[in-house]
Amino acid sequence: MDTHQFLLALLLILLFARLFAEVATRLRIPAVLGELLAGVILGPSLFGWIEPVEALRLLAEIGIILLLFEVGLDVDVQKLARAGWRSAIVAIAGFVLPFVFGYGLTRHVFALGTLESLFVGGALTATSIGITVRVMRDIHVQNTREGQIVLGAAVLDDIFGVILLALLYEFATAGVVSLNNASKVGAFILVFFLIAPIAAKFMALVIGRLDHSTELPGLIPTAMVSLVLLFAWLAKEVGAPEMLGGFAAGLALSRRFFLPFGLSLRTDENLARRIEHQMEPIIRLFTPIFFVTVGLSLNLHAVDWHSSTIWLLTGGLLIVAVLGKLLGGLIVLSLPLASRTAVGIAMIPRGEVGLVFAELGRTSGMLSDETYAAILLVVAFTTLLSPLILKGFYARFSDAIHARSPHAHAHHGHDGDG
Amino acid sequence: MDTHQFLLALLLILLFARLFAEVATRLRIPAVLGELLAGVILGPSLFGWIEPVEALRLLAEIGIILLLFEVGLDVDVQKLARAGWRSAIVAIAGFVLPFVFGYGLTRHVFALGTLESLFVGGALTATSIGITVRVMRDIHVQNTREGQIVLGAAVLDDIFGVILLALLYEFATAGVVSLNNASKVGAFILVFFLIAPIAAKFMALVIGRLDHSTELPGLIPTAMVSLVLLFAWLAKEVGAPEMLGGFAAGLALSRRFFLPFGLSLRTDENLARRIEHQMEPIIRLFTPIFFVTVGLSLNLHAVDWHSSTIWLLTGGLLIVAVLGKLLGGLIVLSLPLASRTAVGIAMIPRGEVGLVFAELGRTSGMLSDETYAAILLVVAFTTLLSPLILKGFYARFSDAIHARSPHAHAHHGHDGDG
Numbered sequence: 127m128d129t130h131q132f133l134l135a136l137l138l139i140l141l142f143a144r145l146f147a148e149v150a151t152r153l154r155i156p157a158v159l160g161e162l163l164a165g166v167i168l169g170p171s172l173f174g175w176i177e178p179v180e181a182l183r184l185l186a187e188i189g190i191i192l193l194l195f196e197v198g199l200d201v202d203v204q205k206l207a208r209a210g211w212r213s214a215i216v217a218i219a220g221f222v223l224p225f226v227f228g229y230g231l232t233r234h235v236f237a238l239g240t241l242e243s244l245f246v247g248g249a250l251t252a253t254s255i256g257i258t259v260r261v262m263r264d265i266h267v268q269n270t271r272e273g274q275i276v277l278g279a280a281v282l283d284d285i286f287g288v289i290l291l292a293l294l295y296e297f298a299t300a301g302v303v304s305l306n307n308a309s310k311v312g313a314f315i316l317v318f319f320l321i322a323p324i325a326a327k328f329m330a331l332v333i334g335r336l337d338h339s340t341e342l343p344g345l346i347p348t349a350m351v352s353l354v355l356l357f358a359w360l361a362k363e364v365g366a367p368e369m370l371g372g373f374a375a376g377l378a379l380s381r382r383f384f385l386p387f388g389l390s391l392r393t394d395e396n397l398a399r400r401i402e403h404q405m406e407p408i409i410r411l412f413t414p415i416f417f418v419t420v421g422l423s424l425n426l427h428a429v430d431w432h433s434s435t436i437w438l439l440t441g442g443l444l445i446v447a448v449l450g451k452l453l454g455g456l457i458v459l460s461l462p463l464a465s466r467t468a469v470g471i472a473m474i475p476r477g478e479v480g481l482v483f484a485e486l487g488r489t490s491g492m493l494s495d496e497t498y499a500a501i502l503l504v505v506a507f508t509t510l511l512s513p514l515i516l517k518g519f520y521a522r523f524s525d526a527i528h529a530r531s532p533h534a535h536a537h538h539g540h541d542g543d544g
Numbered sequence: 545m546d547t548h549q550f551l552l553a554l555l556l557i558l559l560f561a562r563l564f565a566e567v568a569t570r571l572r573i574p575a576v577l578g579e580l581l582a583g584v585i586l587g588p589s590l591f592g593w594i595e596p597v598e599a600l601r602l603l604a605e606i607g608i609i610l611l612l613f614e615v616g617l618d619v620d621v622q623k624l625a626r627a628g629w630r631s632a633i634v635a636i637a638g639f640v641l642p643f644v645f646g647y648g649l650t651r652h653v654f655a656l657g658t659l660e661s662l663f664v665g666g667a668l669t670a671t672s673i674g675i676t677v678r679v680m681r682d683i684h685v686q687n688t689r690e691g692q693i694v695l696g697a698a699v700l701d702d703i704f705g706v707i708l709l710a711l712l713y714e715f716a717t718a719g720v721v722s723l724n725n726a727s728k729v730g731a732f733i734l735v736f737f738l739i740a741p742i743a744a745k746f747m748a749l750v751i752g753r754l755d756h757s758t759e760l761p762g763l764i765p766t767a768m769v770s771l772v773l774l775f776a777w778l779a780k781e782v783g784a785p786e787m788l789g790g791f792a793a794g795l796a797l798s799r800r801f802f803l804p805f806g807l808s809l810r811t812d813e814n815l816a817r818r819i820e821h822q823m824e825p826i827i828r829l830f831t832p833i834f835f836v837t838v839g840l841s842l843n844l845h846a847v848d849w850h851s852s853t854i855w856l857l858t859g860g861l862l863i864v865a866v867l868g869k870l871l872g873g874l875i876v877l878s879l880p881l882a883s884r885t886a887v888g889i890a891m892i893p894r895g896e897v898g899l900v901f902a903e904l905g906r907t908s909g910m911l912s913d914e915t916y917a918a919i920l921l922v923v924a925f926t927t928l929l930s931p932l933i934l935k936g937f938y939a940r941f942s943d944a945i946h947a948r949s950p951h952a953h954a955h956h957g958h959d960g961d962g
Contacts, residue, residue, distance in 0.1 A: 129605050130780050136606075137773040140766050151760045181599040187547050188554075342569045344828030348558050351829055355555040362548050404825040410762030411769055411826060 135176045136185075136415075142168055143414035151264075158260040159513055161414050165421015170428075178422040182415065189416035190256050191358045191372035192351075192409045197259050197277070198376020199402060200268065209271065212458050213278025220454025220473050221283045224250035225290070227446045232497075236439055241298060242497060245487035248294055249501045250447045252287030253280040254477025254509065255369070256416065261513040262472060265520055272465050272527065275458070276472040281373065285315055287479045288367055291486065298490045314364035319374060322357055326378035329353055334397040346404045367479065420477065424506055428499060439500040440507075447504050448474055464526035471519055474512035476505045553594045554603075554833075560586055561832035569682075576678040577931055579832050583839015588846075596840040600833070607834035608674050609776045609790035610769075610827045615677050615695070616794020617820060618686065627689065630876050631696025638872025638891050639701045642668035643708070645864045650915075654857055659716060660915060663905035666712055667919045668865045670705030671698040672895025672927065673787070674834065679931040680890060683938055690883050690945065693876070694890040699791065703733055705897045706785055709904065716908045732782035737792060740775055744796035747771055752815040764822045785897065841899065842924055846917060857918040858925075865922050866892055882944035889937055892930035894923045 142164035150160030168176045176182070229247035232238050238246075258280050262268040268277065289312050333349045354375045361371030379401060430436060455470025456463075484501040487493035493501070520527070560582035568578030586594045594600070647665035650656050656664075676698050680686040686695065707730050751767045772793045779789030797819060848854060873888025874881075902919040905911035911919070938945070 129602060129786065130777065132602050133605075133609075133773050133777050133780075133786065137770055137777060140770045140773070144763070144766050144770070147760055148754075148758060151758075157760055181602045184547060184550050184599050187551075191551075336566075340566060340569075342565055342575055344825075344832075345562070347825035347829045348562050348832060352555055352558045352562070355551050355558070359548065359551050359555060362551075368547065368551065407762075407765035407822040407825055408829060411765045414762075414766060 132179075132181055135179075135182060138168055138176060139164070139182070139415055139418045140411075143418045147414070157264055158257055158417055159510060161417035162421040162509065165418040166424055166426075167421075168418065169422035169424065171424055171426040176422060178419050182419060182422075185412065186416040186419035187368065188355075189412035189414070189419075190369045191354060192405075193256055193259070193413045193416065194369040194372040195354045195376035196405070196409050197255070197268075198373040198378070199380050200376075209274040209278055212275045212460070213282060215458055216275060216279035216454050216469060216473065217282035217286065218454075219457045220253065220279060220451045220470075221251045221286045223453055224446055224450030227450060228443060231442050231446055232439075235442065236435070238494075238497065239492075241294075241492050242487070242494070244294055244297070245483055245492050246443065246497060246501060248287070248290050249480045249483035249487070250443065250450065250476065250504070251290060252284050252476065252479035253451065253473045254475045254479070255280040255284055255373075257475040257477045257509055257513075258472055260413075260417070261475070261516060264513075265517055267520065270527075272468050272472070275469050279454075279469075279473060281370070283473075284367065284370065284479055287483075289315070291479070291483060294483075295486060295490070298487075298492055315370075318361060318364045318371075322360065322371070322374040323378035326353060326357060326375045330379050330397070330401075337397070337400070346400060347408060350401055350405055351408065367482075420481075420509075423481065424502060428495070430496070430499075433496065436496055436500060436503075439497070440503045443500055443504045444507055447476065447508050462526060464523040468516065468519060468523070468527055471512060471516045474515075475509045477509060480505045550597075550599055553597075553600060556586055556594060557582070557600070557833055557836045558829075561836045565832070575682055576675060576835055577928060579835035580839040580927065583836040584842055584844070585839075586836065587840035587842065589842055589844040594840060596837050600837060600840075603830065604834040604837035605786065607830035607832070607837075608787045609772060610823075611674055611677070611831045611834065612787040612790040613772045613794035614823070614827050615673070615686075616791040616796070617798050618794075627692040627696055630693045630878070631700060633876055634693060634697035634872050634887055634891065635700035635704065636872075637875045638671065638697060638869045638888075639669045639704045641871055642864055642868030645868060646861060649860050649864055650857075653860065654853070656912075656915065657910075659712075659910050660905070660912070662712055662715070663901055663910050664861065664915060664919060666705070666708050667898045667901035667905070668861065668868065668894065668922065669708060670702050670894065670897035671869065671891045672893045672897070673698040673702055673791075675893040675895045675927055675931075676890055678831075678835070679893070679934060682931075683935055685938065688945075690886050690890065693887050697872075697887075697891060699788070701891075702785065702788065702897055705901075707733075709897070709901060712901075713904060713908070716905075716910055733788075736779060736782045737788075740778065740789070740792040741796035744771060744775060744793045748797050748815070748819070755815070755818070764818060765826060768819055768823055769826065838895065838899075838927075842920060846913070848914070848917075851914065854914055854918060854921075857915070858921045861918055861922045862925055865894065865926055880944060882941040886934070886937060886941070886945055889930060889934045892933075893927045895927060898923045 143161045146160030146164040146167075147157035148160070150163075151157050167173060169178070178186075225247040227247075228250040229243045232246040233240060233243035253276075255277070258276060259268060262273050262276065267273045330353070333345065333353070336349070337345050354372050357371035357375040358368040359371065361374065362368045379398065451473040452467070452470035455468070455473060456466045458466050458469065461469070480501065484493065484498055484505070487501075488498045561579045564578030564582040564585075565575035566578070568581075569575050585591060587596070596604075643665040645665075646668040647661045650664040651658060651661035671694075673695070676694060677686060680691050680694065685691045748771070751763065751771070754767070755763050772790050775789035775793040776786040777789065779792065780786045797816065869891040870885070870888035873886070873891060874884045876884050876887065879887070898919065902911065902916055902923070905919075906916045
């Protein structure tokens with residue numbers, strides 16, 4: 127793809143993303159659905175105008191990393207810590223149930239191979255942080271109690287998912303499961319999440335000092351993007367997905383983030399505001415590219431629609447995918463039923479990590495074309511339907527959800543475009 | 545290059561660019577030199593850590609397009625119109641002299657082939673708008689009378705250069721010069737520059753209206769980048785370099801741009817400010833990538849330093865390159881001598897278009913390795929030296945330059961980082 131074609135592709139992506147997101151918003155549908163649809167329309171499923179070439183894939187990756195950075199910036203760590211054990215329950219149940227039932231269904235009902243079934247089960251485990259968060263932002267609930275539980279659980283099950291992926295990959299290539307390796311990867315990730323925010327906060331302080339003394343404009347955008355890229359790179363180095371590094375960096379710079387052990391590297395309010403202000407246009411520019419690319423990756427023509435197996439497999443996996451996460455939410459007995467249901471629904475969308483499972487399974491020869499298509503369809507359906515259900519659910523039951531949490535509030539603060 | 549490596553490459557580019565630009569600024573050297581040096585250090589000439597792969601090249605291209613957009617935003621059209629005939633003289637003289645003498649030297653002194661000599665002459669014609677403008681910004685003279693003349697002349701000679709390139713390319717592939725084709729390309733470009741700003745201004749008005757009615761954040765960054773990409777794409781469609789489209793879009797949205805024939809599509813002040821404010825972090829993020837990539841493209845090891853021909857050819861072409869542009873400035877008799885000299889010096893840096901000549905000449909088999917290296921060296925030397933000379937010249941003669949232009953002033957306005 128030469129420069130000329132690339133500029134046109136990027137132009138079409140930005141334009142269609144905005145157009146469909148705008149229409150979606152006016153129809154009271156989450157904007158992210160509009161952006162996904164833009165991708166489906168531009169991609170091989172309909173017009174076939176744009177291929178997700180490497181350069182677009184890389185921009186999309188930067189988009190999801192920056193989105194997670196912003197999510198981190200928005201996190202209220204104190205609330206997250208209070209939601210901590212609930213997030214853990216939701217994450218563990220929502221990880222184990224789809225994996226076990228996904229494996230069981232594929233292995234024992236559809237009689238596929240053990241490894242193929244493990245990959246299918248794995249693909250159903252991880253909630254898409256990006257899509258879930260975007261949906262919750264769109265309906266302004268990301269800072270409610272339920273939002274914090276879901277975010278924490280989505281972060282945790284992504285980590286679980288990636289560890290499982292490393293394990294299955296090991297299994298697929300070497301023929302044996304190395305529990306030793308898997309625990310090493312897990313330990314690295316744990317250490318990363320303990321150290322990264324402290325390091326990022328320290329660097330932000332240095333950037334803040336430099337910003338006062340430099341004559342050269344543009345320090346904050348280049349330095350902050352560098353910081354985010356550094357942590358994304360480090361995250362991958364220790365075996366986690368790159369976007370978790372973006373999340374860790376954002377978390378550290380959150381105005382509501384405090385270091386443990388009473389350490390007092392407090393970000394000054396003014397710097398935090400300048401960072402948010404200057405990073406916002408960059409984040410808004412890159413994130414739609416990610417969601418459009420997800421739509422571009424779906425090829426509806428690749429599916430043999432006349433086979434009944436594809437429908438049964440897809441239907442079965444979809445039920446597992448939905449019920450698995452729903453039960454994961456309902457299990458948190460200390461919340462009102464409406465809240466538990468909302469948490470369960472919000473956990474349903476699968477995305478990047480599920481697609482990585484499918485892709486890796488296919489390239490390592492573990493998945494048949496049919497199984498691959500079924501996974502993509504489940505990812506697509508959960509992604510397309512859950513926001514609609516969640517939105518409808520909130521429209522009807524938001525009183526019940528907020529009844530016992532008087533301090534929960536929608537945080538619109540810097541969502542406005544100033 | 546996988547995502548992981550790409551993120552690291554991008555991180556190193558942003559980090560080194562900032563580091564060296566910062567050091568350069570503190571040493572009172574133009575920041576752009578620091579960024580070029582960062583590229584030389586990261587590239588094959590020294591560490592060889594980063595290859596200018598496609599994805600980086602595309603980001604660099606977006607960087608130069610956005611820089612030209614910002615340049616357009618900053619242009620004072622009324623001043624440019626007043627400087628119009630002077631710009632034209634500087635452009636024509638600064639185009640013809642290096643071309644004729646570059647061709648003559650290569651053809652008759654070094655006895656190289658006709659086509660090879662034409663490519664060498666062509667590579668010396670076009671002043672690098674990007675580098676020249678950046679240098680003038682760094683020393684805060686881009687809005688003086690001299691700055692406007694240089695900018696206008698650089699825009700014009702880039703257009704001449706691209707037409708010449710199309711002509712030579714035609715000549716190299718078909719064996720005959722099609723003057724018919726060349727004049728068609730020229731006509732297209734002329735029409736583009738007459739229509740593009742009006743169209744862009746109209747679209748900006750629509751964006752402004754939408755910005756008031758939308759609930760979805762992020763309209764300005766995505767819509768404005770789309771607009772810039774559209775005009776960059778259109779520019780290439782009519783045969784001009786993409787960055788000229790960015791320039792045309794910026795020009796149209798400039799607060800000081802008025803349409804001809806008394807049409808009154810005036811951009812509202814508030815919108816213009818919001819656009820500048822939200823585009824600035826994006827522009828600051830992308831432009832260093834361009835200048836680092838220029839440095840990355842130089843490979844000092846590719847040159848056989850023991851041959852005397854390379855030194856004589858490089859030296860001869862450098863003299864032609866410097867004197868050609870200097871005479872182009874001195875020819876504008878209506879200005880004081882110091883101003884004419886300043887204009888001439890500012891026109892010296894060659895860049896993108898020169899490198900395109902070299903690249904196209906090499907890939908079409910017209911240039912020997914030695915000639916190719918000489919062109920790259922001349923581009924590098926003019927780029928590296930002219931800012932230093934210009935800076936020194938302004939430090940010494942700025943009184944003489946400003947003596948007869950009391951209204952000339954350095955415009956620092958939104959260079960600050962808020």
